Amino acid sequence: MEEVAVIIVGAGPSGIATSACLNRLEIPNIVLEREGCCGSLWKKRAYDRLKLHIPKQYCELPYMSYPSNAPTYVPRNGFIAYLDEYLSHFGVTPRFNRSVGLAFYDVDAGKWRLEVKNVCSHVKEVYVAQFLVVATGENAEGVIPDIPGLGGFAGEYMHASQFSNGRKYRGKDVLVVGCGNSGMEISYDLCQSNARTSIVNRSPVANFSKEFNTVHKIY
Secondary structure, eight states: OEEEEEEEEOOSHHHHHHHHHHHHTTOOEEEEOSSSSSSHHHHHSOOTTOBOSSOGGGSOOTTOOOOTTSOSSOBHHHHHHHHHHHHHHHTOOOBOSEEEEEEEEETTTTEEEEEEEETTTOOEEEEEEEEEEEOOOSSSSOOOOOOTTGGGOOSOOOOGGGOOOSGGGTTSEEEEEOOSHHHHHHHHHHHHTTOEEEEEOSSOOSSOOHHHHHHHHHO
């Protein structure tokens, strides 16, 4: 069992930023991350052409600006490099490959207790902390709806988090479900790769984005 002031679950941008701020205040903390790296959503489950969707000055983590030569909309690889530099600069050292199976507040002790599995060694670890920060993100799990007939579909289907680029879909018919940021960018990438791309969305779209107009013209 290990006891610390603050336990942070998740080593994405929010988790490592929280740890960095605590480190500046010399408050002991431990970051637990189930993957083998920080920012796993950006490193493992993002398409190649992904960029920040708002200007860089609004996406900076606390106490560290982007390099002056960084583009206004930072691309995926640039953001990954920024995260890695942030960890190094603020001495954030996540404990990777730690899957939190149980977390509860011990009323008698007045502290949080976490039961954690080291997914590499399969050893169970126990952590106790006065404060618990959950920074697991809203997009940590890719969800594919239970669409009737999907199980018998002979072609390939995937969640957007598994898409890298459109090169292997050249000349193929591809249906993109949803036209949020990811749906529109993936559709655009598919069109640039000469895939026969269609989009469906469950709700009416009142204001078509620039990306949608570009995809429509290519299609």
